[in-house]
Amino acid sequence: MTVRRRGAALEDSILEAAWTELMSVGYARLTMEGVAARAQTGKQVLYRRWRNRAELVITAVRHHIGSVADQIPDTGELRSDVLAVLQRMTQRQRDLGPEILHGLMAEAPDLAPEFLTVIDGVMTTLLEQAEKRGELKVTDLPVRVVTLPADLLRHEMLLTRHPIAENTLVDIVDQVFLPLVRASISSKVSD
Structure with missing residues (x-):
């Protein structure tokens, strides 16, 4: 028997x-x-x-355990903020398990763009917060640089079925992201 519901009640029930x-x-x-x-x-x-089911599952996950965008960190330091976001992403990996994440990543090309750009907004916000604090000038950073930490973490998640180690997150931030941000800013200043 089909139960008649509408609007938010129906969507909550589906999720x-x-x-x-x-x-x-x-x-x-x-x-x-x-x-x-x-x-x-x-x-x-x-x-x-x-x-499709990938969009439904992502919405259900966000409904059940929240979105990375729900709690954007502001620790007072860009490095700590980015690490906090990556830690939240790895916690999600542990909570959901590799089977679900690998399934979603395999179907990523079938997702509407808005499902894939949440992390872009989070990273942009982190950089804007850093700029307001006077940490660095982030104007006109290339989009690929902005999203790089999350992209590298997704790559790690795709290649392994094991939880991502904390030192991997630190390496992504300290050895790749922050040096690239600084280099991008330096090249703009010297232009």
């Missing part, structure tokens, strides 16, 4: 059903039909809101 289904059967076996059945609605209702 809870998607989360429960994800935890029960895993990403590989999750289907829109299974989520619809668990939510007691039709699968066409799901497809009106999400184009």
